[in-house]
Amino acid sequence: MRTIVTACLIFLFWFMLSGHTGTLLLTFGVLSTMLTVYLAKRMSIIDHESYPFHLSWRLLGYYFYLGKEILKANVDVIKRILTPGRVNISPQVMTLPAIKKTALGKVIYANSITLTPGTVTLELSDDEIKVHALSKEGAEDLQKSDMVKAVPENGELFS
Amino acid sequence: MMIEILSWICLTLGGLLGIVGGVGMHRFPDFYTRLHAVGITDTLCAALFLLGLGFQAGLTIASIKLFLIFVFIFFTSPTSSHLLANAAMLGGLKPVLSNDDIDNSEQLDKQ
Numbered sequence: 441m442r443t444i445v446t447a448c449l450i451f452l453f454w455f456m457l458s459g460h461t462g463t464l465l466l467t468f469g470v471l472s473t474m475l476t477v478y479l480a481k482r483m484s485i486i487d488h489e490s491y492p493f494h495l496s497w498r499l500l501g502y503y504f505y506l507g508k509e510i511l512k513a514n515v516d517v518i519k520r521i522l523t524p525g526r527v528n529i530s531p532q533v534m535t536l537p538a539i540k541k542t543a544l545g546k547v548i549y550a551n552s553i554t555l556t557p558g559t560v561t562l563e564l565s566d567d568e569i570k571v572h573a574l575s576k577e578g579a580e581d582l583q584k585s586d587m588v589k590a591v592p593e594n595g596e597l598f599s
Numbered sequence: 600m601m602i603e604i605l606s607w608i609c610l611t612l613g614g615l616l617g618i619v620g621g622v623g624m625h626r627f628p629d630f631y632t633r634l635h636a637v638g639i640t641d642t643l644c645a646a647l648f649l650l651g652l653g654f655q656a657g658l659t660i661a662s663i664k665l666f667l668i669f670v671f672i673f674f675t676s677p678t679s680s681h682l683l684a685n686a687a688m689l690g691g692l693k694p695v696l697s698n699d700d701i702d703n704s705e706q707l708d709k710q
Binding site: 456457459510511514517518520521522527529531532533550551552554555556557558559560561562563572574 | 616619620622623626627628629631632634635636638639641642643660663664667673674676677678680681684685688694695696
């Protein structure tokens with residue numbers, strides 16, 4: 441099942457990149473798709489991580505939330521850069537709990553923190569996450585925010 | 600016409616944000632804080648550029664490719680930022696820390 445969906449997605453990807461509709465080129469597209477899927481199966485990399493279907497809908501909602509956070513953080517950092525005189529920053533290093541069950545959830549959380557300007561993940565261990573923040577306000581915002589809860593995770597959709 | 604204007608607004612704003620990111624890179628005191636300034640160029644600046652170019656391209660294969668570029672930047676840029684920060688930390692570079700405002704010149708003297 442997963443193989444068939446992957447094959448369809450890869451073919452769709454090929455079509456979007458090439459845009460050809462001739463019979464010969466379409467045949468080549470199908471052949472290269474089949475070769476790719478065969479190789480991927482042989483390497484057994486078609487699993488729940490390379491293809492997080494179970495997260496899809498929650499991920500969509502999460503991206504909207506993340507986009508909003510990124511916009512807010514961007515405005516804040518731009519203000520700090522453009523304020524004349526002394527640079528108005530107060531860098532902090534803090535440790536946050538990363539209460540996520542799976543590796544994928546933790547990675548999405550750590551990447552989201554880094555993607556937001558003003559906070560960068562320094563180190564990710566089993567249940568904690570070390571974050572460098574540009575300002576005290578940014579650090580407090582991150583501590584208060586419910587980003588860790590917003591991150592979708594394995595099995596939350598179907599279980 | 601409307602789309603043309605929207606496109607140019609996005610492109611100009613994106614360019615300005617790129618400059619802001621560069622200015623921030625010079626104004627901030629140490630490696631870790633400079634990484635935050637580059638974060639602007641990574642996210643909003645790149646997104647605005649691609650959106651502006653997408654308006655120019657219209658609903659064609661080119662705009663699908665632009666969207667794919669956006670997706671790849673979206674996934675790879677935080678990973679590379681994290682790698683840089685992690686490598687600097689493991690290499691023993693101490694971040695400049697402060698609980699109040701930082702005087703830029705003072706911090707630079709200390710380094």
